[in-house]
Amino acid sequence: MLHLPTFQNKNSGGYVALMSVLIISAVGTIVAISLLTLGMFSRRASFALEQEYKAQALARACANVALEKIRLNANYGGNESITFATDSCNILSISKNQNIYTINTRGIVSSVFRKNKIIVTRVEDPGTLVVSMTIQSWQEVADF
Numbered sequence: 230m231l232h233l234p235t236f237q238n239k240n241s242g243g244y245v246a247l248m249s250v251l252i253i254s255a256v257g258t259i260v261a262i263s264l265l266t267l268g269m270f271s272r273r274a275s276f277a278l279e280q281e282y283k284a285q286a287l288a289r290a291c292a293n294v295a296l297e298k299i300r301l302n303a304n305y306g307g308n309e310s311i312t313f314a315t316d317s318c319n320i321l322s323i324s325k326n327q328n329i330y331t332i333n334t335r336g337i338v339s340s341v342f343r344k345n346k347i348i349v350t351r352v353e354d355p356g357t358l359v360v361s362m363t364i365q366s367w368q369e370v371a372d373f
Contacts (some may be wrong), residue, residue, distance in 0.1 A: 287316055292347050332346070342370065348367075
């Protein structure tokens, strides 16, 4: 039987180890970059959502102010801005049809707007001067 000489490369173990380290490092780097990118997009999305919630809260705050002013004065017409620190809301013009009022408010945070439309009935008892108000509808709207 004929035996062929076999050649063994004594350095091949180091080559395999080096390639394994390079591949594992590349995969680790890709995973790290992906997680950082995902975190950045998640932070931006949550910041935008937070601004939307704040704008809606401001629109509601202005609506509550308008309701109180209508309760105190049947002729209140709106058209005012209220500022809270760096954010603001607007009570836009209030339309009145007999004792039914339509209130439009807008909350503003940076460039984010939220708008509310409220329809309320105001009844004043002439004998006791007690004012009762009933909210017919309260909704967030895209536009008035």
